[in-house]
Amino acid sequence: MTEATKPVLTEAQPRGKSRSQWVDVWIQFRSHKGAMMGAFVLFFITFGVLFGPWLWDVDPTKLDIRNKDWRPVYMPLFSCSWTDLCIPPENLAKMKYGWAHPLGTDNLGRDILASLIHGGRVSIAVGWVAMVLAMLIGTAIGVASGYVKWLDGLLMRFTDLVLALPLLPLLLVIMLLFRDSLRANFGPELGVFILIVCVIGATSWMQTARIVRADILALKEREFVLAARSIGTPPLKMVTRHLLPNVLSPIMVSATLGLATAIITESAISFLGLGFPSDFPTWGKLLFDATDRIQNFPERAIWPGLMISLVVLAVNYIGDGLRDALDPRIRGR
Secondary structure, three states: OOOOOOOOOOOOOOOOOOOOHHHHHHHHHHOOHHHHHHHHHHHHHHHHHHHHHHHOOOOOOOOOHHHOOOOOOOHHHOOOOOHHHOOOHHHHOOOOOOOOOOOOEOOOOOEHHHHHHHHHHHHHHHHHHHHHHHHHHHHHHHHHHHHOHHHHHHHHHHHHHHHHOOHHHHHHHHHHHHHHHHHHHHOHHHHHHHHHHHHHHHOOOHHHHHHHHHHHHHHOOOHHHHHHHHOOOOHHHHHHHHHHHHHHHHHHHHHHHHHHHHHHHHHHHHHOOOOOOOOOOOHHHHHHHHOOOOOOOOHHHHHHHHHHHHHHHHHHHHHHHHHHHHOOOOOOO
């Protein structure tokens, strides 16, 4: 071998700093326009309901009969193209408009903007707490069913049984049975909050349990799990250190969808009149109160319905983005 044909040995170039997997997840999530828009909408609404009382310090339960049935300040902008929103010229001077109540007042003089802010606090709080409860129950049942062989059949048949139940009638029956006793023990607001959270959480875990079980069944036959078992790793440590971190991504995606389901369920219960007391506003309760006079005051149903729709749509888009970002087969495309 001549000098010209000898391979030239060059000094190895230093490798760049390895990038965290969560950085890749964030880059993929950031590229999903719908998920970013949903995150912005959810953050904006959550920020508004949390800090809104400091910016708009009107008591949502204060009655002001003299200033009842105010219309929103934007109502004069509508023409007679929509009969329900039309304001005849002869009645325009008789109607009250003003920035003191920008979204108007209800039939008892309560400020609708303050009710929306306060009701959003309750609805979103119910959604988050019920979602966390459902994820804990579903994850525990899914892990136990997938990892402990003799529990699989029993837990999955119980899951199928709960899935076969008509959930809305079941929710209504439970609310009627336990509402008065919890109100007497914890108060009218806290008692109903605990009942709604427990009821929604106890009836929303089944999909998470099935997803976690399927992933655990696939993971426990992988090489790293078999290696950990061969060196005598205890079952609890096996689950917490090797199995649960690898099923975190489907749990996170299921949690976003569970949040939307919990908000819709709470709104449905309140809309049917079995939720919080009449003087304790939630978005579903505002919808229920608006149904009696919806033809004359349609905006009272539009605003809470719009808030519910925006939050649910935003959460669903975030779930879409998380599913794409946490899937290694999609990440990096």
